Amino acid sequence: MIANTIERKITVPGPRVSPLFGHITQVLNFVGDSIKLSSQLFDKYGSVVSLALGGGTNVYSPYPNCPGTVLGYGADVVREVTTQHDIYHKCPLTARIYSKRNDSARTQPFRHFLVGLFGVNGADHRQHRQLLMPAFHKSRIEAYRDEMVVITSSELEKLQVGEVVDTLELMRRLTMRIATKTLFGMDFSENGDRFTTLLKEVFGKFGSSAVLALPFDVPGFPFHKLLNDMVELDATMRDTIQQKRSAGIDSGDVLSMLIQARDAETGITLTDDELLGHLGVIYFAGHDTSANALTWTLFLLSQHPQVAADLLDELDSVLHGEAPSIEQLQQLPLLERVIKESMRVLSPVPWNGRVISQDTTFSGYDLPKGTEVFVSIYHTNRAPEIYSDPERFIPQRWEQIQPSIYEYNPFSAGSRVCIGAGFAMMEIKIILAMLLMRYRLEFLPQQVNAKGLIVLCAENGLSMRVCKQDREFNRGVGGVSGNVSEMVDLVE
Template identity: 60%
Template structure:
């Protein structure tokens, strides 16, 4: 997080900065609760707003100069930003820390960690996406179905009936294991598990405000620990890549496919640094978002007993108690609608971030080169003119509703739409189907259910659920929900 003061300044309307700390306070407010802050700004200034009048803020851009931060929502603004590939660029997941990649030997890992498809643009992005496409081809994705079923059953067998769990942690463990298996393959065993844990620790640190405020490589500070973890991961992953290159075998995992991928015209493959970048992004973007999608969906079902009952009817009628297959998943139409509605009302990724590569305009306002733009997926999904009664969890709306990709975009839109979306949806369907047939998750009332919505949207303090064998007592645990999630969903409290 940095404060910039050079010109050109933003002319997009926004709140005037207060003396001395005037530009720091909105930045901290955005980090603390981006949904609430932006709601207030949109209500006062319209669908395109500056975080601070005159700009001078920097949350995401790794360019040397950032004129300021613009927030926007609405399908037209989504279309402008996501369809103009050459105007609105993406940057690495490390954000402003990427600037420090050349500072010292210890910061060199920032050159590739979290880069992947997020950190390349224009022709390079198109080339890299083409190289990655075979790993996410429909048949390849479907080949992972049995692995996801096996891992899910293994996790479900360990759930303690009659006891409470932190659902967030259980779903993260499950999706972590799926990501490790599909990304690295079964052949690496404990080594792969360690790499996955390192990636998870790094991801948690990247979301820490302390790193944004104190990005100094000094022992005792979070940034120092982040660089040490990155160095450790770097060594492990380079060893793994070289082992797979030497074996020249396709072990059916994503990393093996990426190692073998070659450009159709030049015949060139991905460099070791590029491979490291793609692996870190696929892992980070994959398991955390799926875990949050599962957590929010199970919460919504716990508070809507009739929908939960209807969904279980469908699961039992179609699956007859057996694990889902690719073919059977196609027959679960209510499950599909439930997931769509969950991703609409509580999107796991609430913002779509970009940086302007050239002067442009958005919503009638001029944006200088280098302006960072955050388009709100969440607020667009809650527009009543697109989705009537937007805070109502209503899967039946999808029986007739066919929004455009700019009106409904939980996986982004345009040429940068999430390459792993089909895999994520298959994983979410399998886990929900298997879990709901075996267990009823009962929400424990009076816990504080607060959102955390910076890079991903998750329950800030976790989510406690009581594990019951599936007994169809869906009305138990309904109500008593506290916290700002009540602003986002109509609940029977």
């Protein structure tokens, strides 16, 4: 037993922690503010570090006997992890909660909830990705343009000049409607629809600290309420799948296409559980990550008036106040640079988590099977040798640089590069273009804390005043406090 413990010990440098509660405290600190803690560790120990010296931590892995957690960043680290698909495995987005899937009949939805492509590896992953690929073909994505425009227009029409809105909540509502329309073929607005409520409740709670800390199915506990909602959502989605199976046609939405998908060699189709897993992941990725990317972009534009003015000039000159066509989206280079720079500075997905499937060597260190590895997209996107003044928001830098996919990594790389990247970029461009031509969102002095593990979001939202597009871009500049003021150099 002693020999086995020594054999599994992680030798990557890292901080010493108390043997009593130190490992738990370190995990909680990382989950609470992963960017702050990892920045401190990288500064002290280098680009590869153990969350705790010798291991003993478990943040992400749902499997038993996790030896520990290793963090890394940089192009070489990204390349090492993303090109060795059979060694660096993904796990369901529910992370440690996934281990509860067989506890009872009520926890069975965890077998597929937020599993999808994240829960399959090796040959299974390749097969599932092939089945999903047609739903994200360029022509298929472009067919969603009209629906995106209609939904965006309807949300913008509801805004009142002078009102203060939570920009993050607004973007979540907008991207949620687009996600449900393109996924299920139904536009669930915020009109009290039960399906919409369930989506908000389940996806809003599954990663909460209260659920993670007390995962007990006891009345009054958040985990109990989560299971109630999940069981109901699961039944509702199964009914939707059955209705579309019975219809037997591809009605243009992702679900109906996935139901029809069939492996060319084996004839295998996706089961209901597999469909539910993929739909949950696609919904989450196409909803929350895009909402946060949009929110951070609007925030950065509010603090960089010249960039905002130049961008509006481009939009007006090409679009003349109209929603962009597919062709016109290719004629907006500054819009593209603004989005790319926003996702570089405040990465909507800050980490790429993996669990190694076999003993391996990582950046020169021997790691035992089961070790969880977190690659920091956030820190990789700030490498000073590639990005001068990396803490500054400078969209024009993209006129001169062409970093590799390992040096700029918002959508991952390798065989697990984000399948919905094209969808996300089109959605973000359309929403920004239509909003900015109609309104100016004015930042109000407030504390903005950017935190998150799966997504980087404004912890308490982002309040902005809706103004008509009056080009008064200098209004609302400044007054930023909170950790985002340490993450981004806001001095122009």
